[in-house]
Amino acid sequence: MTGSVRLPILLAVIVLALLPLGATSNTLLNFMTFALIVALAAQGWNLLGGYGGQFSFGHAAFFGTGAYAMGLLQVRFGLNPWAAMPVAMLLGAAVGWAIGFLAFRARLRGAYFALVTLAFAEVFRILANAWAFTGAAAGLLVPLRLQAANMQFEDKRLFYWLVLAFVASALVLTAELARSRFGARLVALRENEDAARALGVDTLRVKLAAITLSAGVTAAAGGLYAQKSLYLDAAIAYGPWISVDALLAPIVGGLGTVFGPLIGALALLGLGEISKMALGNLFGGALPGIDLIVFGILLILAVAFAPRGLLGLFDGLVRRAKPAQGGEATP
Amino acid sequence: MLQIDILLSALANGLMTGAVYALIALGLTLVYGVLHVINFAHGATLTAAMFAVWAAHDGLGIDPYVAILFLTPLFFALGYALQRFVIGPASHGSDSNILLVTLGLSIVIENALLAAFRSDTRSIDVPYGFSVIELGNLFLPLPKVIAFFASFLVAALLWGLMAHTDIGKAIRAVSREKTGAALSGIPVEHVYAVTFGLGAACLAVAACLLMPTFLVNPRVGNAFVLVAFTIVVLGGMGSVPGALIGGLIIGVVESLSGLYFGESLGQIGIFLIFILVLLVRPAGLFGARA
Numbered sequence: 009m010t011g012s013v014r015l016p017i018l019l020a021v022i023v024l025a026l027l028p029l030g031a032t033s034n035t036l037l038n039f040m041t042f043a044l045i046v047a048l049a050a051q052g053w054n055l056l057g058g059y060g061g062q063f064s065f066g067h068a069a070f071f072g073t074g075a076y077a078m079g080l081l082q083v084r085f086g087l088n089p090w091a092a093m094p095v096a097m098l099l100g101a102a103v104g105w106a107i108g109f110l111a112f113r114a115r116l117r118g119a120y121f122a123l124v125t126l127a128f129a130e131v132f133r134i135l136a137n138a139w140a141f142t143g144a145a146a147g148l149l150v151p152l153r154l155q156a157a158n159m160q161f162e163d164k165r166l167f168y169w170l171v172l173a174f175v176a177s178a179l180v181l182t183a184e185l186a187r188s189r190f191g192a193r194l195v196a197l198r199e200n201e202d203a204a205r206a207l208g209v210d211t212l213r214v215k216l217a218a219i220t221l222s223a224g225v226t227a228a229a230g231g232l233y234a235q236k237s238l239y240l241d242a243a244i245a246y247g248p249w250i251s252v253d254a255l256l257a258p259i260v261g262g263l264g265t266v267f268g269p270l271i272g273a274l275a276l277l278g279l280g281e282i283s284k285m286a287l288g289n290l291f292g293g294a295l296p297g298i299d300l301i302v303f304g305i306l307l308i309l310a311v312a313f314a315p316r317g318l319l320g321l322f323d324g325l326v327r328r329a330k331p332a333q334g335g336e337a338t339p
Numbered sequence: 340m341l342q343i344d345i346l347l348s349a350l351a352n353g354l355m356t357g358a359v360y361a362l363i364a365l366g367l368t369l370v371y372g373v374l375h376v377i378n379f380a381h382g383a384t385l386t387a388a389m390f391a392v393w394a395a396h397d398g399l400g401i402d403p404y405v406a407i408l409f410l411t412p413l414f415f416a417l418g419y420a421l422q423r424f425v426i427g428p429a430s431h432g433s434d435s436n437i438l439l440v441t442l443g444l445s446i447v448i449e450n451a452l453l454a455a456f457r458s459d460t461r462s463i464d465v466p467y468g469f470s471v472i473e474l475g476n477l478f479l480p481l482p483k484v485i486a487f488f489a490s491f492l493v494a495a496l497l498w499g500l501m502a503h504t505d506i507g508k509a510i511r512a513v514s515r516e517k518t519g520a521a522l523s524g525i526p527v528e529h530v531y532a533v534t535f536g537l538g539a540a541c542l543a544v545a546a547c548l549l550m551p552t553f554l555v556n557p558r559v560g561n562a563f564v565l566v567a568f569t570i571v572v573l574g575g576m577g578s579v580p581g582a583l584i585g586g587l588i589i590g591v592v593e594s595l596s597g598l599y600f601g602e603s604l605g606q607i608g609i610f611l612i613f614i615l616v617l618l619v620r621p622a623g624l625f626g627a628r629a
Contacts, residue, residue, distance in 0.1 A: 061435075063435060063438065063439075065442070110614075110618050111617075111618070114617065114618040114619070116617060116618075118434060118435065118438070119376065119377040119434070119438055120617060122377075122438060123377070123568055123572075123613075123617070124613075124614060124617045124618070126565070127565060127610045127613050127614050127617075128614065130565060130610050131607060131610045131611065131614070134606060134607050134610070135607070248561070252442075252446065259439065295454045296450075296453050296454060296457060296458065297449075297450030297451070297453035297454050297557075298450070298454055300446055300449075300450040301446070301447050301450045301451055301454065303443075303446060304443040304444065304445075304446030304447035304450065305443070305447055306443075307439060307440070307442065307443035307446070308425065308429050308440050308443040308444065308447075309429075311429055311430065311436050311439050311440050311443070312428065312429035312430075312431075312440070315431075315436075
């Protein structure tokens with residue numbers, strides 16, 4: 009199992025790492041960096057939603073906490089971003105634990121859990137938008153100091169590779185988790201929570217560990233986003249867009265799989281960019297929200313026709329092709 | 340004395356807005372009661388209805404209260420079609436799938452409105468927009484008074500429909516025991532679609548009642564959807580009287596927290612109530628203890 013996953017991870021990371029060597033377009037590099045940040049947030053969502061079956065609609069709460077922690081620790085406390093990053097992840101994980109503790113102890117499941125996470129994200133958004141400490145509605149500006157020591161690079165590819173390193177670590181973490189005892193308990197809980205509990209799984213503890221880990225990974229994505237754009241406001245950090253992207257990518261790519269979030273994020277954001285360009289040209293000028301319309305339709309289509317995502321579709325094609333090659337096609 | 344007047348007028352305003360909130364929540368709680376799932380596209384459908392009212396007034400010069408007559412059946416048909424041809428077939432009957440499909444629908448509707456109308460905020464100008472009714476020291480805006488009574492009228496009509504008509508009985512049968520209802524010859528898919536249609540029809544009426552005093556932009560549904568969820572949770576999922584009383588409570592809470600904490604933080608009161616109710620008593624004030 010591990011052997012079969014480690015090699016694809018290595019190959020995927022090598023391909024993604026080589027990409028900016030060939031293509032030097034700034035637009036493409038910006039897009040790829042952003043897509044990988046979303047993939048990282050989605051990888052975090054997948055740990056809880058894909059493996060644990062707990063659909064959060066409010067991962068913005070963790071993304072935003074990571075982003076604001078990264079920005080505020082630098083701006084208000086003068087902390088080095090390399091040191092701020094782990095603190096941002098810990099803070100995000102702590103928020104995840106706290107929300108999980110409240111929600112799971114109240115036995116919220118399904119739609120109730122989705123709603124309460126959404127409400128928490130909205131509370132954070134309103135607070136960040138009103139509080140002077142976070143820069144309120146004006147937002148937070150991280151000063152530009154292009155030095156590797158400040159995690160700001162002259163060569164944008166270095167930041168891309170840094171983000172890729174985070175994504176690679178998250179892929180390995182997911183693969184390790186999937187084959188661990190903890191992962192098995194998490195999947196058992198997703199399939200049937202009552203049965204899992206009857207079998208002696210401490211479901212509250214497993215869910216709490218999953219949401220804490222999930223939030224920490226998503227907070228790392230938030231921290232990287234803050235460092236990439238050097239500007240934050242409440243609508244960016246705690247806005248519904250990241251909650252939607254984080255859950256959409258694994259669903260489109262393949263729920264509860266190692267590569268689902270990465271493939272989903274690349275496919276989704278790529279398609280979003282293409283439709284923005286194509287349909288924008290068609291209607292003469294940019295059409296706001298057109299990429300999101302495509303996302304929404306994609307979500308419905310994925311649920312309707314590809315419940316196991318793009319990876320599932322690919323699997324199905326391979327399986328259908330194989331017996332045909334062997335000449336023993338079944339009717 | 341002046342303080343008490345301000346407080347009373349905030350209370351009255353809250354109750355009047357709360358009645359329309361209740362109407363919005365009524366559609367949501369109805370769908371929950373029958374399908375046992377949350378329709379995430381509820382807020383976006385309301386936004387679409389508000390834009391329809393705006394377009395009817397701005398383009399054709401139709402008064403919002405007249406628009407009730409044709410927007411209600413139109414949105415009933417829309418809700419029916421969405422459930423019958425999109426939500427039902429796409430979700431394969433699984434709860435989490437319905438959640439995701441309706442989330443997808445809300446994203447599509449909201450952004451289609453954004454593409455069509457851009458992010459500008461729009462309002463309509465009706466001659467009675469600023470008329471007030473004097474009640475002692477209280478000045479009550481006429482459109483809000485109308486909305487208050489109309490909401491109760493619609494709730495009463497809906498209650499009558501559920502209690503006394505064949506389709507109402509079928510809806511109640513499906514909500515109690517889906518398999519049994521199907522076995523006794525009730526077309527379950529049709530009943531689901533009618534329930535969605537009724538939910539959307541409630542939104543059309545609510546939109547017509549809201550537009551004389553509210554603004555509309557493509558994101559306005561976001562604010563309403565969490566308000567509606569809060570009401571539904573507060574009142575107990577699926578409970579019609581719960582939605583009514585929950586709506587009034589939330590209207591008052593919003594009005595009072597707006598008065599004391601200011602506009603930008605006013606909404607936070609609703610979210611905090613929502614989280615608190617979910618955590619402490621997820622069955623709601625009027626629902627059976629889970």
